[in-house]
Amino acid sequence: MTLTKTADTKKICQTWLRIMANPRYLAIARTAVKRVALELGINTDSTDSIVLAVEEALTNVIRHAYGGHCDELIDINFNKVISPDSDRVAIEILIRDYGNQVPLEKIKSRDLEEIMPGGIGVHIIQSIMDECEFYHSEDGIGTFLQLTKYVKLENTK
Amino acid sequence: MNQHDCIDDIVKSVDTKDDFARIELTGEIDMGCAMGLRSTLMEIIQQRPTTVMIIMSEVDFMDSSGLATLVEALQACRKYQGHLKLIGLTQRVRNVFEISRLDTIFELFDTEEEALA
Numbered sequence: 001m002t003l004t005k006t007a008d009t010k011k012i013c014q015t016w017l018r019i020m021a022n023p024r025y026l027a028i029a030r031t032a033v034k035r036v037a038l039e040l041g042i043n044t045d046s047t048d049s050i051v052l053a054v055e056e057a058l059t060n061v062i063r064h065a066y067g068g069h070c071d072e073l074i075d076i077n078f079n080k081v082i083s084p085d086s087d088r089v090a091i092e093i094l095i096r097d098y099g100n101q102v103p104l105e106k107i108k109s110r111d112l113e114e115i116m117p118g119g120i121g122v123h124i125i126q127s128i129m130d131e132c133e134f135y136h137s138e139d140g141i142g143t144f145l146q147l148t149k150y151v152k153l154e155n156t157k
Numbered sequence: 158m159n160q161h162d163c164i165d166d167i168v169k170s171v172d173t174k175d176d177f178a179r180i181e182l183t184g185e186i187d188m189g190c191a192m193g194l195r196s197t198l199m200e201i202i203q204q205r206p207t208t209v210m211i212i213m214s215e216v217d218f219m220d221s222s223g224l225a226t227l228v229e230a231l232q233a234c235r236k237y238q239g240h241l242k243l244i245g246l247t248q249r250v251r252n253v254f255e256i257s258r259l260d261t262i263f264e265l266f267d268t269e270e271e272a273l274a
Contacts, residue, residue, distance in 0.1 A: 051218075052253065
């Protein structure tokens with residue numbers, strides 16, 4: 001399931017959110033993500049899933065990129081991509097941290113057969129989003145996480 | 158880490174009697190609350206109640222941090238053959254269990270009556 005980008009593809013409804021990497025602000029981020037998703041015309045079920053995926057990503061940033069330091073920053077960027085030739089839209093969410101660059105090969109889901117607490121955030125993100133890509137900032141500071149969810153136009157406003 | 162201590166916001170009530178513990182949770186369980194919830198649950202489980210019932214009908218949101226806390230509680234109960242029962246999960250919270258494939262690991266019930274039967 002993809003959306004082929006052409007010259008007629010439009011990127012709209014750009015929203016940018018910056019929060020402190022403090023667990024206290026996760027609730028604020030959830031509320032903001034939910035409002036943005038609904039504003040972009042996403043239905044409630046998809047919105048709930050997107051909120052969870054973003055929450056998991058933010059939690060991972062706080063825990064792994066920043067090692068729990070709460071005075072760092074996380075940027076969240078939202079885009080809605082529309083292509084006139086497609087019956088669906090793409091919701092793109094870009095999460096950017098300025099912390100430690102964890103080796104990309106280590107960012108993966110663990111074996112779920114083993115029942116243990118923790119370590120399933122990446123699995124949840126990958127289960128919910130249609131596309132999930134991690135890449136390091138070229139300046140050596142921080143990591144980007146690009147999340148994409150495709151939603152049928154009939155399920156949007 | 159400067160944990161946001163929101164335990165008072167999510168633990169609505171705790172009732173312990175004999176070998177039975179009933180904990181009612183509310184609100185949103187995330188990374189900020191998970192540590193406090195863990196402490197509360199472990200303190201109760203240390204008393205080795207035969208059954209620990211966690212009422213979650215008022216829990217609007219839970220992420221993998223909250224799930225990890227419940228997994229720890231479940232493992233702690235199992236060490237002495239105790240039971241951890243989760244009651245009244247909303248579909249939104251149940252989805253997190255299903256995505257994580259933990260819905261078949263936990264004892265899930267729609268109502269307290271079913272859990273006590």
